[in-house]
Amino acid sequence: MEKNKTFHRKKVLVSFAIFLLSFVGLSLRLSYLMVGCSEYYGEQARELHERERSIKAARGRILDRNGVVLADNKTVCTISVIHSQIEDKENVIAMLCRELSLEESYVRERVEKVTAIERIRSNVDKETGDRIRDCNLAGVKVDEDFKRYYPYGELASKVLGFTGGDNQGIIGLEVAYDSVLEGEPGTILTVTDARGIELDAEGENRIEPVDGRDLIISMDMNIQKYATQLACQAMETKQADSVSIIVMNPQNGELLAMVNVPEFDLNEPFTLPDGDTAGLSGQQKQDALNRMWRNGCINDTYEPGSTFKTVTAAAGLEAGVVHTSDTFHCPGFIMVEDRRIRCHKVSGHGSEDFIQATMNSCNPVFVTVGMRLGSDRFYEYFQKFGLLEKTGIDLPGEAGTIMHQRENIGMVELATISFGQSFQITPIQLMTTAASFVNGGRRVTPHFALRSAEPDGTGAKEFRWPVKDGIVSEETSETMKMMLEQVVANGGGKNAIVEGYRIGGKTATSQTLPRGSGRYISSFLGFAPADDPRVMAIAIINNPQGVYYGGQIAAPVVRQLFENILPYMDGTDYHKR
Numbered sequence: 001m002e003k004n005k006t007f008h009r010k011k012v013l014v015s016f017a018i019f020l021l022s023f024v025g026l027s028l029r030l031s032y033l034m035v036g037c038s039e040y041y042g043e044q045a046r047e048l049h050e051r052e053r054s055i056k057a058a059r060g061r062i063l064d065r066n067g068v069v070l071a072d073n074k075t076v077c078t079i080s081v082i083h084s085q086i087e088d089k090e091n092v093i094a095m096l097c098r099e100l101s102l103e104e105s106y107v108r109e110r111v112e113k114v115t116a117i118e119r120i121r122s123n124v125d126k127e128t129g130d131r132i133r134d135c136n137l138a139g140v141k142v143d144e145d146f147k148r149y150y151p152y153g154e155l156a157s158k159v160l161g162f163t164g165g166d167n168q169g170i171i172g173l174e175v176a177y178d179s180v181l182e183g184e185p186g187t188i189l190t191v192t193d194a195r196g197i198e199l200d201a202e203g204e205n206r207i208e209p210v211d212g213r214d215l216i217i218s219m220d221m222n223i224q225k226y227a228t229q230l231a232c233q234a235m236e237t238k239q240a241d242s243v244s245i246i247v248m249n250p251q252n253g254e255l256l257a258m259v260n261v262p263e264f265d266l267n268e269p270f271t272l273p274d275g276d277t278a279g280l281s282g283q284q285k286q287d288a289l290n291r292m293w294r295n296g297c298i299n300d301t302y303e304p305g306s307t308f309k310t311v312t313a314a315a316g317l318e319a320g321v322v323h324t325s326d327t328f329h330c331p332g333f334i335m336v337e338d339r340r341i342r343c344h345k346v347s348g349h350g351s352e353d354f355i356q357a358t359m360n361s362c363n364p365v366f367v368t369v370g371m372r373l374g375s376d377r378f379y380e381y382f383q384k385f386g387l388l389e390k391t392g393i394d395l396p397g398e399a400g401t402i403m404h405q406r407e408n409i410g411m412v413e414l415a416t417i418s419f420g421q422s423f424q425i426t427p428i429q430l431m432t433t434a435a436s437f438v439n440g441g442r443r444v445t446p447h448f449a450l451r452s453a454e455p456d457g458t459g460a461k462e463f464r465w466p467v468k469d470g471i472v473s474e475e476t477s478e479t480m481k482m483m484l485e486q487v488v489a490n491g492g493g494k495n496a497i498v499e500g501y502r503i504g505g506k507t508a509t510s511q512t513l514p515r516g517s518g519r520y521i522s523s524f525l526g527f528a529p530a531d532d533p534r535v536m537a538i539a540i541i542n543n544p545q546g547v548y549y550g551g552q553i554a555a556p557v558v559r560q561l562f563e564n565i566l567p568y569m570d571g572t573d574y575h576k577r
């Protein structure tokens with residue numbers, strides 16, 4: 001009996017000891033959780049009862065060099081519903097259908113959906129958002145944010161680009177400088193009870209958004225508008241497929257205008273020109289949109305034709321295989337192996353020196369210069385001039401030069417390359433390369449971005465762009481300027497003469513592939529003043545109807561452009577840069 005009592009007492013003591021140890025352990029654990037982990041679990045509790053809504057940051061504006069706003073923001077609203085807070089479901093549905101012009105089935109599905117928050121529609125105009133807010137219906141939330149707005153509609157559409165529903169850049173400068181423009185979104189935090197009902201006493205906590213920085217670009221809205229007007233006129237009068245114009249300062253690469261007509265409305269970027277998408281699959285519509293958005297000045301390549309003779313001339317002069325006083329004889333053609341290559345003047349130019357051959361745009365003479373260079377040396381000049389690399393322009397999707405491999409350049413290929421056929425380059429590449437021939441031999445980087453700044457103009461940060469010296473010698477550059485001025489003064493570029501100004505330039509007319517298709521590309525590359533170029537322009541007319549010679553239809557476009565912008569530029573700081 002005594003043994004049983006002793007055993008029972010020991011058992012009670014063991015049980016008590018176990019209980020005591022467990023109690024102490026739990027107490028220590030509880031103390032740890034309450035003290036050591038209080039911050040963590042407090043944060044978890046807050047997160048459980050907090051509802052988060054994003055606040056869009058105001059995207060930075062895009063301004064031209066004179067401060068004209070080209071891309072701005074418009075205040076819009078996002079309409080949402082919180083299921084747990086709705087008190088009068090049918091009234092909410094009726095009001096949203098009425099104010100937003102939505103189908104009842106669409107609204108009802110979202111109102112009845114049991115989620116923390118359900119978006120009904122975004123990008124609602126502020127007036128409508130204010131009316132919905134004034135209805136003061138429980139469970140309906142109206143948050144203000146921003147939508148991109150382009151004051152000039154189609155102007156420079158393929159340069160500026162546009163943004164998507166998330167306010168992120170899609171094409172053009174909008175995507176190239178997305179990190180500069182986008183800013184940082186903010187947040188609205190509200191506290192709810194266990195049922196998900198907002199607690200008014202707790203109010204809202206806001207993390208304010210940080211607005212994006214403004215982007216100031218080299219484009220001049222006045223020059224862009226006038227260049228666009230000229231391009232539209234040329235496209236209409238010549239019934240062309242498209243017209244492109246680029247205007248650049250050849251001294252520093254600043255782009256003053258870039259036009260690609262037809263353009264599109266930046267405020268309706270997903271609307272096709274004819275507006276008819278019936279019968280198109282999703283992929284077909286997207287392909288059509290991609291074509292509409294393409295910037296032909298940088299995304300597309302073409303056979304440049306005679307404007308490329310500037311490259312052949314510069315390489316020949318630099319290599320010393322041709323001099324301005326060299327004489328040639330043009331019978332109207334030149335034989336290269338078994339190929340008879342014609343001059344555009346079938347009867348020939350007869351005896352001429354190199355300056356006259358450039359004025360006449362004589363194919364046989366430039367083939368001769370190409371032969372003197374030889375394929376290896378000519379190819380080395382392509383590399384030196386930067387033709388085989390991209391220009392580095394600050395727009396997405398720049399295409400590269402499509403050139404023969406060095407080992408595949410035979411005599412016939414060398415001949416055709418010499419006068420601008422059998423390969424393809426982009427308009428911006430041709431212009432950038434030609435600029436180095438007339439600016440003293442510096443290859444500049446074509447660009448739009450000048451600087452970024454805070455919305456109030458403070459904190460400006462300048463963009464710097466690479467410049468490569470020694471592309472050609474100063475002597476070659478002076479000779480090129482002199483010869484190209486003669487092309488306009490006394491040669492095939494006479495239609496580009498501007499009274500009171502010295503103009504240099506080169507015409508081109510090239511036939512597109514396949515040969516014999518009857519489709520041509522007419523172009524003119526010009527610069528002024530010829531002795532100290534401060535502006536360079538190229539006009540390219542694709543598939544003009546009727547007369548298609550560059551000297552007759554493209555040179556007048558550049559002439560009209562210069563007639564208007566040169567006096568305008570004389571009254572500004574352009575020539576002081």
